[in-house]
Amino acid sequence: MKQKRLVTIQDLSCFGKCSVTVALPVISALGIETVVLPTTVLSTHTGEFKGYTFHPLHNEFHRIMQHWKSLKIEFDAIYVGYIGSGELIDLVSDFIDEFKKENTVVFIDPAMADNGKFYSGLDRDYAKKLSSLCKKADIISPNMTEAMILSGNKPENYKDTSMLEVIAKSLSDICNNVIITGVHNEKTISTVAYEKGSATLFSAEKPLYNGVFYGSGDLFASAFIGKYLCGMSLSDATKSASDFVNECILCTLDERDKYWYGLKFEQCLPSLINK
Numbered sequence: 081m082k083q084k085r086l087v088t089i090q091d092l093s094c095f096g097k098c099s100v101t102v103a104l105p106v107i108s109a110l111g112i113e114t115v116v117l118p119t120t121v122l123s124t125h126t127g128e129f130k131g132y133t134f135h136p137l138h139n140e141f142h143r144i145m146q147h148w149k150s151l152k153i154e155f156d157a158i159y160v161g162y163i164g165s166g167e168l169i170d171l172v173s174d175f176i177d178e179f180k181k182e183n184t185v186v187f188i189d190p191a192m193a194d195n196g197k198f199y200s201g202l203d204r205d206y207a208k209k210l211s212s213l214c215k216k217a218d219i220i221s222p223n224m225t226e227a228m229i230l231s232g233n234k235p236e237n238y239k240d241t242s243m244l245e246v247i248a249k250s251l252s253d254i255c256n257n258v259i260i261t262g263v264h265n266e267k268t269i270s271t272v273a274y275e276k277g278s279a280t281l282f283s284a285e286k287p288l289y290n291g292v293f294y295g296s297g298d299l300f301a302s303a304f305i306g307k308y309l310c311g312m313s314l315s316d317a318t319k320s321a322s323d324f325v326n327e328c329i330l331c332t333l334d335e336r337d338k339y340w341y342g343l344k345f346e347q348c349l350p351s352l353i354n355k
């Protein structure tokens with residue numbers, strides 16, 4: 081069987097179980113060669129940790145890209161996550177222009193905000209650039225806060241789902257396939273998928289647990305793109321990835337105090353493979 085090759089472009093948060101440290105194990109476990117191109121190196125992720133180090137890799141990013149170009153490396157998918165600076169967004173845009181071939185799937189998780197607020201150090205100017213980058217994607221997966229920002233609504237209203245359908249449809253003008261994670265209902269949380277032109281939204285609903293679960297968006301995105309590249313449809317991959325994240329949360333609850341910064345996903349990988 082032909083093996084697929086994906087490159088993931090996002091930060092390396094050395095401690096914290098997000099971005100590259102999630103994408104690499106999850107996507108590899110699904111049988112896909114996973115190449116990484118780090119945008120920024122941080123000591124930890126930026127949520128709740130204080131005093132983290134942050135080192136953007138502009139020069140290195142360009143040099144890596146040039147080397148890969150000379151090697152004529154090709155990818156079946158380009159998966160972009162947290163980038164970290166406007167300047168780096170320009171470089172990621174150049175990367176997509178250079179490496180997207182006819183059959184390359186471009187998947188962008190516009191990671192910039194959650195729970196009604198921008199991540200530390202990011203703002204509306206960053207969001208504007210990221211929104212432009214999303215036009216180059218085949219699939220985007222904002223969480224509800226990011227969906228509010230990208231559709232010109234107030235991020236703090238992320239729990240207001242009355243406009244969900246309108247927002248999903250307006251985002252499909254940026255990119256044909258839209259997945260919105262973290263859609264709050266009264267006692268549940270859903271992930272919805274919308275394909276431009278379709279009459280309905282697909283929704284995967286799960287129990288709502290109290291608190292913030294760092295890395296859950298990255299786990300979703302990694303499992304989703306892995307399953308999608310394995311041949312699942314947009315909605316089946318959305319359901320499978322959402323089942324996986326729910327399982328990771330359940331597995332973490334018994335040691336929640338110790339793992340406040342990330343989910344115990346490692347023990348759930350075997351069941352993801354078999355889903």
Ligand code: PXL
Pocket residue numbers: 091093098099122124125126127162191199294295296297298
């Ligand atoms: O999980 C999203 C994410 C990725 N990368 C960095 C982050 C966060 C969320 O806080 O800080 C550096």
